[in-house]
Amino acid sequence: MPSPPLAIHAEHITKIYRRFAHKRQFATLKSAILSGSLVRDLKPDETFRALDGVSFDVEAGRTYGIIGRNGSGKSTLLKCVAGIAKPTTGKITVNGRISALIELGAGFHPEISGRENVFINGIMLGLSKAEIERRFDEIVEFAELAPFIDAPVKTYSSGMYMRLGFAVAVHVDPDVLLVDEVLAVGDEGFAHKCLDKFAEFRRRGKTILLVTHSLGLVERFCDEALWLDKGKVKGVGDPKRVIDAYVTEIEEGEEAFLAAEDARARVRVDLGAGSSVPAPEGGEPNDGVTAGNVEAPADMFKAEAGRWGSGDIEIARVDLIGPDGTVGHVFHSGESMTIRLHLTARTPVKDFVFGIGLFNADGVCIYGTNTNIEEMSAQEISGDGQVDFVIEELALTEGTFKLDLAVHKLDGFPYDYHRQLYTFRVKSPVKDVGFFRPRHSWTFSPSVRLTQLRGPEGWRPHMKDDEPTA
Template sequence: MTGSTAIVVEGVSKRFKVYKSRPTSLKERVTRFARDRYEEFWALDDVSLEVPEASVYGLVGHNGSGKSSLLRLMANIHRPTKGRIVANGRISALLELGAGFHPDLTGRENIYLNAAILGFRRRDTDKILDEIVEFSGIEPFIDTPVKHYSSGMYVRLGFSVAVHVDPQILLIDEVIAVGDEEFQRRCFEHLYRLRNRGVTIVMVTHSLGLVQSMCSRAAWLDHGKLLAEGPAGDVVHHYVSKVNEREAERFEHEAEAASELGVPEGGLDVEASLRPLSIEAVEFLGSDGQPTQVALSLEPLTVRIRYRASEPVESPLFSFAVESANGVHVATPGMRPDDRRSEVLVDEGYVDYRIDQLALAPGEYLLSTAVHDRHGMIRFDHQQRCAKLHVQRSSRSVPGLVDLLGRWEAPVGPRAEALR
C-alpha cells in the first residue's frame, strides 16, 4: 500500500450461512442434526479496490448488492472469508442508527461511551463535548436516556460523535438521509470541511446526484461483484445505463405477457407502447436554426426534445440535465408545475429550450432528459446521457465552467463626478 492510499481491498469475499431452520430445543438439535441444512450466501465475491487518501469515495448499487457488507468489513466489524483489507488511519464509522448507543444511558453518557470505543480518553472527549452537543442540536435532551429519542435525534447525535472524534477515515452508510433538510445541509457542509482537512470519507448512498457532486471516485457493486470502479461520473453513468437496460427488459417482458393475454399491440416500440409519453431524441440547433453537434460559447443555442405520445397527455413537464465530461452536474433546466401551461400533446412533436447565450465554457457536455406529468410527480420517461454537445470557444472566452452572464456596475459618486 502506498502512502497516498487510505484503504486497500484485495480479493475480498464474504460468506454468510443462511439456515433454513434452527432447532429450538436440545431434542431437536440431536434428532435433526443430520438434517440441519444451511445455504451459503456470498455477500461479496473477489472485490478489489483502493480508496485514495483525502478523498470522498462512493459505493453504489441496488439493495443487497454488498455495499453495506463491504463497509462493515472496512470497519472491521466482520472479517473477510477470503482476501484482506488494510486501512491506513483511525476509522470512525456511522453504519446504522444508534450503533453503539446504550438505550438506558443518556445522550451525554453515550458520547463518552462512543468516544471511548473509538480510543478517546475522557479528557480528550471533554474538550469536544460542547462542540458535539451543539452540532447535534439536541441540547435540551442531552441528559435524557436515548431510548426516548426519535430516529432523527439518534442520527443527529450519532453523526455528530462520528465526525468530531478526529477521524482519519470516516465510513457512512446512508444514515444522513434520515435527518431533516437543515441537518442534512449541515452534515454535508461538515463533510466538505473534513475532506478539505484531509479526512478520507467512504459513503454508501442511493443518491447518485450526491455521488456525482461530492465523490471523486466510486465503485459499483452488483450481487457482490465489482462491476465498475473509477471516476464517480463514469461509474454512475455505467450504473444508470444498466438500470435502464433492466427497466427496458422489464417493459419487454410486460409487453410479452400482455400479448399472451390477447392485448393488442400498437405500432409503437415496446417502451413507447407502455408509456403515455416517451422521449424519442434530443437535437441541438445553432443560431441559424440548423441541426448541429457543435455550439459556441456565449452564442445562441436551442435544445430540441422530440417526443411521442401514445395517448393524449395534458401539460407534461420536460427537463434536461447538463453534465460535464468529468461528471460535474452543471445545470437542470426544467418546466415547473406553476408555469400554468395548458396544452395537450398528441402523436409526435417536439419542445424547444432556447438559450440566448450559451454560458458553458469550451468542452464536452452530456445531456440527460426526462418528462413528468403535469404535477411533476410521475416520471413518464428518462434518458440518461442520451446526447453529447461539443462547445467551442467563440470570440469571447468563458473562464471557469460557466459564465454568470452578469454585468459590472459602479455607482456615480462625488469623486467620479469630479473626474468628469
C-alpha cells in the same frame, strides 16, 4: 516518484453467509464448531456470497464512493472495512483511526442519558475521557440537543438519535470516516451541516469512504467511485464514468420492466381477447369495458386500463421513439419523444379524429388534445397508415407517465380506444417537484449574487450567458 500512501487496501474480499433453512440446523454452537466450519462444508445453494473477490485501494486524503443496487454488497463491504464483520477470505488493511457512520447510535444504551451515551460512545471510538470532555459542548451543539442531553436516549426521536450518533462520530477526529447512507434520516438543515462537515474533512486531508444511493453526491464529492453488482466489482474509476455506466444499466433494467408490463397489459385487452379489465374473482369485468365493445365507460376519469371500440379503424401498434430513433420506454427530461401509431382501416373511413391523453402515475390527466381541437378536418383513411405525435421537448419532471391513445368519430364514437396501456418513465438529474417543467430562465440584479453549480452532463439550465451568476 513514490506512490501516495494508502488509507485502505482491500484484497480479494469474499464474504459468505449461510442461507437459513429448516434443513441442516446445528443443535448447539459446540456442534457447529466441531463440524469444522459454519460455511465451509455447505453446498453452493446453501450459501450466499454477499461479496465475491472485491479488491480496491483508497489513497489517504481521498473521498471514495461506493454505489450499486440494494443487495449489491455495499454495506457488507463497509462493515468489513470497519471491522464489524470479518471477511470469509481476503485481507483488509486500514491505516489510521476509523470512525464509522454505519448504524448511528448502535452503541447507545436507551435507558441512560444522552450525556452518558456520548462518553460511552466516544470511548468505544477510541477517545479518552479527557478528550471527550474537551469536545462535549461542541458535540452537543452540533447535534442541536442541548435541552435534551440529560434525558434518557429512549425518549429521543429517530432524528435526534441520528444527530447525536453523527455528532459523536465526526468529532472523534478520525483519519478514515466510513459513511453508509446516513443522511437519508436527517432533515434538510441537518443534512447540509453533514455535507459541510464532509467538505471540512476533505480540506483537512481526511479519507472518506461513502456508500450512498445519491449519485449526485458521489459525482460532487468523490475523487473515485466503485460500482458493486451482486457482490462483484462492476466498475471502478472516475465517478462520472462509473455513474454513467451504472445509470445506463439501471435504465436498461427499467426499460425491460416497463416493456414487459405494457406487453402483459395489452395481451389482456386485445380486441376480441375478452375483458379489457381483469375481472374480480368470480365476477364480471369492471366498468363494462369489454374488448370489442363500442361503449365507453360512464366516467372516463375513473376508468381503469383497458381497450374498447368497433375496430373499423384499429391502432395495431404504438411505438414511443426517442431523439436517436430508438423505440423505448425511458426518456430524459428535455428530450424529444415521438408517439407513433400504426393504423389499419378495414374500409375507407371519412369521419375520424385522433386523440392523445397524458397522465401521471396517480391517473391525473395532465394534458390532452386531438386533431379536432387543433382544427384538423378529416378527409379519408384507408388500409394501413401511420400517425406521429411529436413532443419536441418533454417538459416533465422525473416520474412515470401513462398514455391514452384513441381514434374515434367526430361525435366521440370509438373505433379503437387504448386506455393507459402505454407507460414511459422520465429521468432527470434535477430533482424538482410536480410533473410539469416549463422552459424558464432566472435573472438577478447586481446586488443578488449566486454561484451557478453545473449539473450533470446532459442538463443545461436555461440561463443567459450575460446574466450575473457570481
